Amino acid sequence: MAQTFSRGPVSGTAVKQDGKRKPFLLDLYSTAVGKKYVMAITGILLLGFVIAHMVGNLKLYQGRTGPGVYAMDEYAVWLKNLLYPAFPESGVLWLMRSGLIVAVLLHIHAAYGLTIINRKARSVKYQSSRDYEVANFASRTMRWTGIIVALFVVWHLADFTFGWVNPNFISGEVHLSVVASFQRVPVSIFYIVANIALGIHLFHGVWSLFQSMGWNNPRFNVWRRYLATAIATVIVVGNVSFPIAVLAGIIDHPAA
């Protein structure tokens, strides 16, 4: 049974060490628990965006507020000029965008790092089939739903921000661009599938972030699951309703 493990000294304990220590945040991020904090915190930021994005898009249902003026386009202008003139035009928008870009990159980097750690932790797999008792579909597929959502975001930007894959894209005419895109059935189907993947991702992610951050209180623990279910449901129902409403002809558009 004599087995020796080679390991360095435990870092960061309250013992004076020779040499330089890593900067605090890098030291924290180099640990797996630190990466989980990053997953949780960036997850909260991205979740905030997803909720605001869905709520903002409800403007689609408002249609025209005047001749040729869509509520959606007015909302887009408002977003662009948020806090103007205190901040430069599009300044706050870009501040939020940079925050989101950093959050996405960190979320993916931490997930990648954790996946590598976890693969190493069981180099020889079980040779018989495992019988999982409580791990659910959502928790088992986080990596896949995450990849689907990431690819979807790329498509989504190409569709509505840059207009590369939307032949009827008109910059600034958000409402008309959205309607034109969703009238293509395959695009709507891809959009719906991606949003269901997002919902599955959130169902595990929202619950999971409380554990990762150690936000645990026996009185409220049961509500963590309810909250995750509620958020995932609201996001999926809201987002999936847009392409369906466009295809069903409920959304206001010039040909109507």
Added chain:
Amino acid sequence: MTTQNHGTLTNLTLEIWRQTGPDDPGRFVTYEIPEISDGASFLEMLDILNERLIEAGEEAVVFDHDCREGICGTCSLMIDGRAHGPQRGTATCQLHMRTFSSGDTIVIEPFRASSFPVIKDLMVDRAAFDRIVEVGGFISAATGGAPDGNLIPIPKPVADAAMDAAACIGCGACVAACPNGAASLFTGAKLAHLNLLPQGQAERFKRTEAMVETMEEHFGSCTNHGECEAACPKSISIDVIAVMNADYRKAKFKNRKSLSRV
């Protein structure tokens, strides 16, 4: 005399992992159990198989066991893909054959994790747990005469929560059941046990940082599936993992502050 109302199971097939040593790739070998009392424990069933193997001049199946009353944490085994078998909150030694039915095929594999190398057959080396406990699984106590009982007041709910965490027997089922081979439930249980009590406060943050970082040298990370809680023979809640995660963050700040005073 009370009559024992035990039945008999017939025609069991065992698929047991045989591996001659750490470097052998290993394989499943099939054994037939024509008849066994349903009152036999799972390990007694393996004992009976081993007696038969020894009589036939074959090598006995090596497996870990000690107290056989569910408190020592020595027994292990993945039985039909579950750590400690199909019954919740039960160590393998407390699992009885009445849980199975005649004609069943039972697959038995060792616990698997990179830091739990197989020694032989179903026996694995769980010394990595000792490495974690070494760096913080203790408290400082004054020596000398025994203190009076109940000298340190502890609120009952706190004592209960610490006791629930202290139920950990260190068997490694949490690591075995975890899809990531993480030891968060084990380390969380040790930390919650000591960190919640007044006696554990002196080393609280040093312990937390040292134990978590030693754990990470050997094991994977937690993705909150909850498989460990389901496999734990003591049904320790994953709440202890949340306690660990919260205390680790506090420890990083507090220890940094202490460092500046060294």
